[in-house]
Amino acid sequence: MLISLDWLRTLIPTDKSAAEIGALLTGSGLEVEGIEELESVPGGLRGVVLGEVLTCEKHPDADKLSLTTVDVGDGTPRQIVCGAPNVAAGQKVVVALEGAMLYPSQGEPFKIKKSKIRGAASEGMICAEDEIGLGTSHAGIMVLDTPLPNGTPAAEYFGLGSDSVFEIGLTPNRADAASHYGVARELRALLQQPCHLPDVSQFQAPATAASNISVTIEDEQASPRYAGLLLENVQVGPSPEWLQRRLRSIDLSPINNVVDVTNFVLHELGQPLHAFDADQITGGQIRVKRATEGEKFVTLDGAERTLKADDLVIADANGTPMALAGVFGGKTSGVSNATTRVFLESAYFAPAAVRRSSQTHQLKTDASFRFERGTDPNMVPVALQRAALLLQEVAGASIAAPVVDEYPAPVQPATVRLRLSRVERLVGQYIEPERIRQILMDLDIQISEESTEEWNLTVAVHKVDVTREADVIEEILRIYGYNNVALRPFNSASFLAKFPNPDPEVIRQNTARLLSGQGFSEIITNSLTNSQYFEKEGEPNETLVHVLNYNSADLNVMRPSVLHSGLEVVRYNLNRRQRDLKLYEFGKTYHRQADGQYQEKNKLAIYVTGNATAETWQHKAEKTTFHDLASVVQQVLNVLGHAAPAPQPVQHPYLAGGLTLLVQNQPVAQLGAVSPGVLKRLDVGQPVWYAELDWDWLVRKYKAALVARELPKFPEVRRDLSLVVDRTVTFDQLRQIAQRTEKKLLQSVNVFDVYEGENLGADKKSYSVSFALQDPTQTLTDQAIDAVMQRLIGQFEKQAGALIRK
Template structure:
């Protein structure tokens, strides 16, 4: 959710800077994700002030230049060389001081420096309007008519100001804060200062007049519906202040009527809808359920088939004009020729709007708020606010009294709060008076107070219980624990002290390894190899799998998704990581090594759900950076496999057994087995998957079953004595059939010599015209060592002869000499 700090201060005046306000909001649970400065013009005219030209003389060495002295609020006037033809003594002017950076209407920004022009010192610049980005005229300097003192910032004179945009990660339970006024209410509770609703005292509807009749046919789905008829509406562009407000929060202005409804929505959190009153057949509105199979064309021009559960706003004849709380219809919306508008302000049941929004795949700012719950008592205020704004920006006239159908009042939610329970859950005494202040700031009132006057012991305090009235806009506060959470949010988590006895002053070995410690160990290992950790969304796009040869029946689908691109729980990490790769490639970051610990989700054939943690690795581009000593090298299969082997070794599984496998997303992948259990895969991502995700270069991918590896973790905590006797290396060159793998040769060697063979490694592979067709050559090194004595040549030769015999017998190897 985007909040304009300048807009927020109209509802909650504060002298605190934006960063302090952001810290307060984050501490109370409205997490501020970013702060961004927004300026009306680039640079905000920093370093540009008002001044007075004291003297003006012709430059001694240039006919078209003037030598001036200008007062800018300092003790000493500045000498400035000016080339404008209209500069004269006594003028009030705009002066850019030394060090200011100007952003002209055309051309590149430039910085004002102290300089000499034709031999005369110049300590600033007297500006024309195009030189500071305020217009296009360069005919001469700006001459002002003002009594403001010299040195006044030019931004203050021109009323530019600046704004800070606050991005809040709004959680679904905080519907009460989904507006500028909602955030102002939060600050009211935090700081104990009043929040101001917009002044609507000037709203004066006529006592009578031809009106639109409203009938609510389902008061459970629509408990309250209010409307107002306005005429003399002149549809056109909004004034600059309104457009600026909307642009500051990322909205594009459309016209003055639609802009006002959007403005009130983001100011007060109450969605509005504007109908062209002349398109409401029968001058009547019916709030009713749709007919199953009924066709309806929405504002985006799409024809939709309505369901019997859909709530619609229909005309007197029953023809739908809008999907209630979600989207308007194409034929009844405001257009350039509209002169009469019927404004709708209503309260719809969250479940009804959520179902319609989900069924038709429509997510709007209005449905976002209605789905989570709005304030039924904000309905008339928002209507008045919008009417007054339309009078101001569209010349509208209120043509009839307000229609407000509210058949059954929505009561406050009553919750009993035990004060001793507050202390037990928070962990310390907050104090009765402080609790009262917090509840008052949150808009929660105490209706009744009772005390237990018969304590069981002499030292026991009477138990105090309050009956609270929680306003309907606090949709997530329904129980005693919810109220205590609200108190703790405002009281401050940081104000809850840690007790001394919560700390431990000794270390104790734990029989079970800590999963977080193991994870951190592997993360440090990968980061040390140049990998970067990523965290991606557990939700992904079902089309990645529906268009591939993957079993779609195993997908875990999200029923109430907000976006078509995030409608299933990911069955694999691969695709979310490829989205990160694509994002970086599009920004010319082509050399990537990434890893993620993430959860995957699948539905089994029996209908149960399966969730597990996977470690994924992605490599693309160059594996090593280019230097003057070494050229860059492209990432290969062996880079990915080597990283996986190091991870497995760190987990106590030094030698996984690889075997070819058919993986749905990999081309030529290998499965990795530990204890005959498949624990992962490694290989190149198939071209079809890369094309589907618009990734333009090859990517190597590996995945490991992290849950299984944690379960079978072998901590290498055993200390071993350093060998006292030297190791010996011997090399062999073996010619074998192409289908013989090095893993087969390793298995033969380890089975043949279990005592002295400490390691073997392939250091060269050759295939070429010097070998017969269908053959290849492995050059293998063998490391031998006896922990009890020095190996003799005779013992070494005996071991090597046994190895050669078994290679020849089991692998058909020819030993090259």
């Protein structure tokens, strides 16, 4: 949500800077994610001032140039060479001083420098309007008629100001702040300074009219309040500059004065409006009703939509839909350049009704965003009057009939019992009752009854999320300030908590340090993802956990695998030419089981792609391989106390070959190359190696891997063997044979070369294997070493059919 500071100050006058206001709002729960500075003219005319031409003579060496002296208010006249034909002594002009950066209407920006033109020094520039971006004319310099003194900033003369725009990450529970007035109310409580609604006291509607649009609400539960106003003599056209500037400041494009006014009021007051062409309302009647199952409706974007029976629509006397209530208008009843009569709608629709239609038809609009979260039913007439006055001003409209306001069952405010002792307990600090009273008053929460121990409160209807005592205390704490809750000098608990041993969070942190130390970057991705990743040829995946109230079709299920979320990060980096990536993520996966129950699991995902080493003058770049990934996975398992997992071929729906690692016959890690089909589907243009570890199981079975022991006193001995075996024999099989054969002296087994070739024979390969032998009690003799190696050779020949190469 974007909020303009200049606009905000029309509702709550404050001299606080943008940074100060941003800090206040963030501290109260309206997180300001960024502040952008907007300027009416690029550069803000910095370094451009008003001046007066004192003298003007022909340049001695150029017929079309003039040599002038200009007073710019600092007591030192400037000599400026000017090529404009209309320059003359005595003129008030616009002068760009040395060092000013100008942004012309056409062409590239340029900086004013002290220079010589045809041998004459020039210390600035007398400007035409196109040269400073204020227009397109280049016929001559701007000649001003103003009493302002020389040296006055040009931005002040032209009324150009800058604006700061807040980008606020609005959480779903803060529907009350989804507008400039909503943010102003928040600041009222934070600054203890009054804010005010726009003045609508001049609104007047006739008591009677020859004709009017009648309103019938056929579903009072879905539409508790519906108001409207008939306007005539409307002249549809472009909006005035001030209105266009307001909309552009919050990244909205002006359309025409009628639509612009409805958008302006929406973002000012938080109340969505809709304008109908009154001549297109058949029978002069508005019916708020449920749609007929299967009927067709063409929305403003030109798309034909099939309505459901539970869609709430705004229909004419014949029941023909003209708008999808609270979501989107219809094409045939919308305002066009030929419109002269407008029926202006201001309503309160139930959040569930709007949310259902918005989700069904995949329509997300500024109006549905607010209706889905809950708007203020009391703002309905205020917004209607505000819009009518603006349309009188910018479109020449006249109010042709009384306001129609159907409100059969007014929405009642919530009542809450507040215990002062509960405030202190939940906040963790005593707050003076008078301070609590002031905060509640500033938040439009009234005290209806009170005693020394508890108060009965009436909560304003615009605070749709404040319905319980805990909600009220949260509101008090927000305004009181989280930072004002002091830590007590002595913290204690009434019981000793049983802490898990080992602590899962410590295990996670240690693993993260290991991976980060290996050059990996941690990522955090969304648990929501796109169901199309997991549905084959349009067939739904029954194990998916679908989100009923999703905001985007790309985020409509809880992810069953961490892989795709990480691949989106890989794609994002590849598209920005960051091709060498090492990433990891601790994330959750979600599945729906056959019995309808849901399952949530923790995973550790690891990704490597691109080059393992960068190109230097010493060696060429080397691509990452499966073994780079496998080495990292093995290090993680070592740290977690599982040093010797058993490998087997991978069986993973998204991997094209690899290994599954087993510990205690439990698959704890699956690693390999991401299949080309998955990469193509996510538009990832290079191979990616991926590992997925069962983090829940690994933490549950964690074994402290660090064991302190005395350094060995006697040396380690290495012996090598070259073994020719069938191609199907794996190194892991050889390693297990060796460990079973010699359990006392054998410390480690490693393969340092693998060879396949025609000279070995068909379906054969050669492993070059090293063996580290050590006796902690004595130095090994040649006889003892040879005895061990002979036993190993015998078992390799017997169990693996190995041929020992001499």
